[in-house]
Amino acid sequence: MSHFLKDKTAIAGIGLTEFSKKSGVSELSLAAQATLRACDDAGISPSEIDGFVSYTLDSTDEIELARTVGAGDLKLFTKVNYGGGAAVGTILHAVMAVATGVANNVICYRAMNGRSGQRMGQGVSGQIISSDLVHWSWYMPYGMLTPGSWVAIVANKYMQRYGVTCEDLGRVAISQRNYAQNNPRAAGYGKPLTMEEYLASKVIADPLRLYDFCQETDGGCAILITSAERARDLKQKPAIIRGVAQASTQGQEQMTSYYRDELDSLPEMELAARLVYEQSGLGPDDINAACLYDAFTAEVIMQLESFGFCGRGEGKELVRDGALDIDGRLPNNTHGGLLSESYIHGMNNIAEGARLIRGTSTSQPAGVEHVLVSSGVGVPTGALILGRD
């Protein structure tokens, strides 16, 4: 029997603001612009929107956005935790609501002045002693205050275990920068990257260099989820949601799951893979393109293994074979990704997933039937498989 959520819903609209380093407008304004564009893209009136889902890190509350865009009565409003780990989690919550009839047309959104306003990873502090703050207490006094510092420890272990080189990380950065040359919206547009430049860039958190890190961006992105049936009558070719899941596993911490026996794999991403493959009835061989979460280059290579595109430790071989490029086995982040398009906390990767299904990517590979999208790495996460109707 097929899974209850399989093929019941679709991405009917995507809406993006301009991406910049200084938007000059409020985050609410960015969220509203993205939402209205998603509605317009789908051909749905904002008054028909009856649900909003965002990130706990997002400053724009659901009702503020609803009032601003003239949404209807709301039957779903919720936020998902854990930074970029929320990305496809927002889609799961919307899908569950639409598939069960709780809501009809749900907007998932993330809008941030991520460069000119509150920048990510500027350290953690606070007065209220929450369990999350106690978690950070083991890292703060040692100067581990940034995502780079938390991720590098795992990346270094993984690279040492499997012989992954700095050049392998560079290949990921360059592949995505190449895609950005076709995408005028991308921060990396008009700025190609060579291996020589990559290797000459400054080391931030050994072994991670400047170009192993994602962008910092002002911008917003909204995704409109409705029933597959409704989506077929709307303006765009629907991106059918074949499977969507959240995943967190034993020993999970936010960014610092250092106390598991093994540190050279991503257990939560392996769970996300298992769930999303089971739900969709698909496997790695059915996936034609991907938007693997790419706050850091090393995470892309590790995810190739988590999602079964190769065995443990073989991700580097795929990358060396050019698997991530337009004519490769798994064209990945064809918009440039978080590394070279923009960092809208993974929502922009979901938008590219929908474009790949529509056939409208600025770097569109041939014959895309199914696209895999993942949430943040090293945090409670999730995965999404989109399919052509």
Added chain:
Amino acid sequence: MAQSFRMKPPMGEDNGWWWKQAAEGKLAIQRCQSCQTLRHPPRPVCGECHSFEWDHIAASGRGTLCSYTVLHHPQFPGFDYPLIIILVDLEEGTRFTSQLINCAPEDVTFGMRLEMIMHEDPDGFRLPMFQPAQGAAA
């Protein structure tokens, strides 16, 4: 008293006791009083037997290097760069996140033997750091 800019850990019911042990010069490891399982980072309940009763032992301070990174940027006040951050597998069996001192970044190796040294800031704040074990091969 000299100013220290190190960001102090927030201390609540579940971790404040550990920092008191550090202030007394000990690297503490929480222990379930019911099943004796050691756990770190500290939590109020044993994940094995679900007992809320716990005490703690003092680690020997000996361990091996599990993984590391050398931080160069951004540089925060109160820390010396390049800053070597390590995961240490303590000989008691738990793992601990710390800083490696008295070692050049190029001399760090996976699996190297380490020993704890209690660091004290100018304002008296103490936290366990590690250095290469005395007599260990480089």
